[in-house]
Amino acid sequence: MSEAYICRGARTPIGRFGGVLSSVRPDDLLASTIRAATEHSGKLELSDIDDVIIGCANQAGEDNRNIARMALLISGLPPDVPAITINRLCGSGLNAIGMAASSIRSGEAEIILAGGVESMSRAPLVLPKPETAFSRKAEIFDTTIGWRFINPIIKNKAILKSTYEEGCLSVPNQFAEIDRPEKCDVEYLDYNGEKKILNAEGLLATCIQHEMDHLEGILFIDYLSKLKKSMIIKKLSKIKSPRIVV
Numbered sequence: 001m002s003e004a005y006i007c008r009g010a011r012t013p014i015g016r017f018g019g020v021l022s023s024v025r026p027d028d029l030l031a032s033t034i035r036a037a038t039e040h041s042g043k044l045e046l047s048d049i050d051d052v053i054i055g056c057a058n059q060a061g062e063d064n065r066n067i068a069r070m071a072l073l074i075s076g077l078p079p080d081v082p083a084i085t086i087n088r089l090c091g092s093g094l095n096a097i098g099m100a101a102s103s104i105r106s107g108e109a110e111i112i113l114a115g116g117v118e119s120m121s122r123a124p125l126v127l128p129k130p131e132t133a134f135s136r137k138a139e140i141f142d143t144t145i146g147w148r149f150i151n152p153i154i155k156n157k158a159i160l161k162s163t164y165e166e167g168c169l170s171v172p173n174q175f176a177e178i179d180r181p182e183k184c185d186v187e188y189l190d191y192n193g194e195k196k197i198l199n200a201e202g203l204l205a206t207c208i209q210h211e212m213d214h215l216e217g218i219l220f221i222d223y224l225s226k227l228k229k230s231m232i233i234k235k236l237s238k239i240k241s242p243r244i245v246v
Contacts, residue, residue: 004101010036015121017144022121026063030054030071030117037113038077050109052083053100055092055116059085060143061124067117092116120144 010033015021021029038046054068068083088095093116100114123144130137141148183201 001105004104008037018121026117026119027067027071027074031074034071034075047078049081049111049113051112053096053114054085055096056085057087057089057092057118058123062122
């Protein structure tokens with residue numbers, strides 16, 4: 001069995017929700033990343049790429065209809081290079097890389113470009129078609145985060161519903177059902193290893209408390225950065241029980 005190696009990588013900066021990258025389409029973001037990853041390919045002919053595998057969780061707007069293929073064409077890769085988009089929600093990009101590695105190790109491919117793309121800022125509002133003629137019922141769904149077009153079978157079964165709601169995509173809904181502190185102080189280590197204290201209020205405090213309860217001290221606040229401006233805490237103090245003052 002062959003071994004799989006990551007030979008080159010590229011990425012865009014991480015922006016805030018509604019931030020500097022919000023004016024850029026996700027297929028353009030991905031296309032620019034593909035170009036950056038392949039522009040110094042040396043002796044590699046771009047036509048030698050066996051496949052492009054990209055993970056994308058939303059796929060409700062400009063990232064619909066196989067964004068991997070669309071971005072490939074925009075980037076200038078040869079049109080005879082195939083591409084596939086996969087969806088395992090938050091693990092989509094990682095899963096894409098895993099699939100690429102498996103294909104290479106099994107001998108199905110030699111060179112695969114794999115990664116992920118997402119733009120929550122550009123996720124659209126969607127309006128379902130009416131189910132009957134002359135219907136006066138209209139709903140609108142925000143595809144930025146969470147579940148939409150819920151199947152009644154799952155919606156009406158408490159066990160299935162609770163299983164899904166434990167996922168990160170429905171955390172905001174879960175907050176409304178749990179009594180959480182309005183304020184909290186959290187002691188953590190910043191990127192430089194310096195100990196600091198975050199004074200959190202409102203939804204940010206709620207999110208922190210939720211993460212503390214369920215993730216044993218590991219805190220990820222990415223899309224919540226707009227609630228605390230530019231502050232994004234990636235990891236709490238390595239202390240098993242970080243100090244929380246309510």
